[in-house]
Amino acid sequence: MNAPVFIAGVGAISAIGNNVGECLAALEQEQAGMGEMMYLQSVHGKTLPVAEVKLNNEKLAQLLGLPAVISRTAMLSMMAAKEALHNAAIPGLTSLRTGFISANTVGGMDRTEKFFAEFLLDNKKGKLRDVLHHECGYITELVADYLGIRNYVSTISTACSSSANSIFYGARLIRNDILDVVVAGGTDALTKFTLNGFNTLMILDQEFCKPFDENRKGLNLGEGAGYVVLVSERVAATLQHAPACKLAGYCNANDAYHQTASSPDGTGSYLAMKGALERSGLEITDIDYINLHGTGTQNNDIAEGTAIKRLFGPLYPKMSSTKSYTGHTLGASGGLEAVFSALSIRERMIFPNLRLQTPMKDFPFIPETTLIKNVHVNNVLSNSFGFGGNCSSLIFSKT
C-alpha cells in the first residue's frame, strides 16, 4: 500500500506552449499566455482576457489526424496525454495493466453550446454529433481509445481540484496492485459556459491576473491539459531513463464552508497540505517549493496564504503561482501544475510569480518574482483547491 509511485513521463499543452518543451521555455522566459480572445466566440471578447492554447480546432485536429468535429477538450487532452506516454517510453506497455484517469469540469460543453442554441428554438434541431460528447466521461473515452488504453478508464470532476484528484487516485490504483501504469491528469477547453459562469461570480480580472498581490482583482480563465505517467516500482526499473521524481504525498480534504468560497482560515487547504506532508513523511523544512493554487481572486489567495502561514510559519519555502502564466485552467490545472512541479525538480528551477508588485500585507512571505536557476529542488508541494470546498495537495519528490 505504501510502495513508491514514480513519474515516468509528462505531457502538457497550455497557453504558453503546445508541449512540455515550449511550456518550459515560456516559464523560463517569463512569457505569460493571456491575451485577447482569438478562438472563443463571446460577447466578452474585448473585455475579458483569457489564456488560450494558440491553435485553432482545425489545426489541432490536423495535428492529431482526426476530423475537426470533436470537442476541443478531448483534442487538448489527446495532445498532452500522447506526449506524456511518448515521453515515458515504457517498454512492453501493451503487456502491462494500464489505466487512463482524466479529469474535466464541463466535458464537451464547447460543442453542446453550439447544439443548444439551435435546440432551444426547436427541440428537433441541433446536430446530435455536437451533443454526443457532452458527458465528462465521454471526453476521457475518446482519449483512452485514441491512446489504446483499455484496462481501466475513469473520470473525476471536483471542480478546480479535479486533476490533482485523478493523479492520486491513479497512484492508489497502482499501490493497490490494480494497475501497473496510469496516465493521469486533466483537461479543459475554454467555453462560454464557464466564462459566463465565472463572470457572474465577479471574480474575473479584466486585466492580466496578479496572484498573491495585495491589489489582485480576480482570475483569468485558461485552457489546456496536463498529464503524468505514473508507474509502479517494478515498471520504473524497466525504464531506459530512471524517473526524475515520484509522487511522495497526497491528500484530499473538504473545506465544508461554502459552495463557492473558501473559509477565511483556509481549513480545507490546511488539512490537504498537512495530510500530504504526513503521508510523505517529510518535514515542513523539506519542502523547497510550493506551486500555489494562487488563482488571483481575493478569496482564494487570502485563504491559501492563511493556511500556509499556519502550517509553515515562520519557515516558508519558496513559492509561486504559475497561473500567472497559464490562467486558471480549471480541470486541467492540477495536471498542468503537476507537470510544472516535476519540471522544477528535473530542471532545478523555481518559476516566478508574474506581475506581483505589492505583496499581500497579511503575510510575512512573498512569492518569488524572478526565475531561480541551479537550485536544489527536492520536494515540491502542489496545491489545487476548488468549488464545493474540494481541496487537494500533492507532493513530488526527487528520486
Add this chain to the structure above:
Amino acid sequence: MKIYIRSTGNVSPQNTFGHPAFPAEPVEHFGNRLKCVEPDYKTFIDVKLIRRMSRIIKMGVAAAMECLQEAGVAVPDAIVTGTAYGCLDDTGIFLTKMVEQQEELLAPTAFIQSTHNTVGAQIALMLRCNGYNNVFVHRGFSFESALLDAMMLLKEGEVNNVLVGGVDETTNTSHAILSRFGLYKKQPVSNLNLFSEASKGTIAGEGAAFFLLANEASHNDYAQIDALTTFYKPANIKETAEQVSAFLAAQSLSPAAIDLIITGRNGDTTGDKVYRQLEQSVFNNIASVNYKNLCGEYPTAVAFAVWMAANIVKSGKVPAGLGFDGDKEKQIKKILIYNHSQNIHHSLLLISAC
C-alpha cells in the same frame, strides 16, 4: 479485509425511501420515463436550504441523510459520489439563459449548482465533514469508480467508514435529447411489463442511492461487498464471458456458488442479448432477477442494484414482485450483480450475507 454495508438510503422511482425492508408492491409507471417518488424533504433538510436546492441535490442529500441516520453516524470519514450527468437541470438553466440573454445579466445560482461535485459538496457542507471528498463522473462507470475508491480507502486503513452513492437525474431536456439518440422505447409501456415485449430501446430512469460502508461489522449490517471489477468495451461476447470467469476465479468461486444473479437487463433487445448469451454459458443454471423495470435505465443504476442485493441477502429471500422464478425456499446468501451499459461499461459486483 471485509467491507460491510452498514446502512442504505435510496430515493428511486419505487417506494424505497424511508422503508427499512423491500416494499411489497412495485410502483407502476407508464410511458418511457420513470420519475423518482420524492420524499418530504423537510424531515431531512432545512426548509431554507430546500428552496435553493435543485431536485437532484435534494434527492442526493435526502438519500445520504437517511443512510447516515440509519447507521447512527453523524459525520462519515469520507464521502464519495458517482454521477454521470451531474446537475443537468441547473446546467440547462444556465445554458438557456446564456443563449437567450446573449451572455448578459446572468445570475450565478444555476452556474454554482451546475458543477458535478455539487451533491457531494452539499452533503459535506451540511455535515461540516472535512474528510476525503471525491466525485466520479464516468458514464456507466461513475458509481463503480466511486465504490472502488471507497473500498480502497477502507483497505488502505485511512478511514473506518465511507459514505458512497450514485446519483443521476433525468430532465425534460436530457430526455428529449437522449430520445433523439434512440435510447428509449417509441411506444409507451408499463415498467412492470418491460421484459415481456421484444422491442428496441429502454425506459429512462433516475435515482439517488447512498451506502455507509464500514471496515468493521456491526450487529445489524445488510451485507458484505466481496469484490468489484469493471471492464471496458469488450471485443465480443467471448471476452465478456472470460472476464466473468476470471472474476469468479479470482474469488475462488464456481458459478454454482452464486445463489442469484441480478442482471442489468433494460428491455432493449440489442443490449439484452448480452445477458441471454451469458445465461447460455457462464451463467447457465443460476437463478436471476432484473432491476431496471423498477428504477429505469440511467448510468448509475447499479447503485439501485446494490441496494436491492443488500436487502435480499439481509432477509435471505427474494421479495415477491420481482418476478423471481427460482427456488423460493432457498436462502440467498451470495449475489452477483452483472450490469452493462450500452455494451461499453461492464461491471461485476459480488455481495454476500454477513
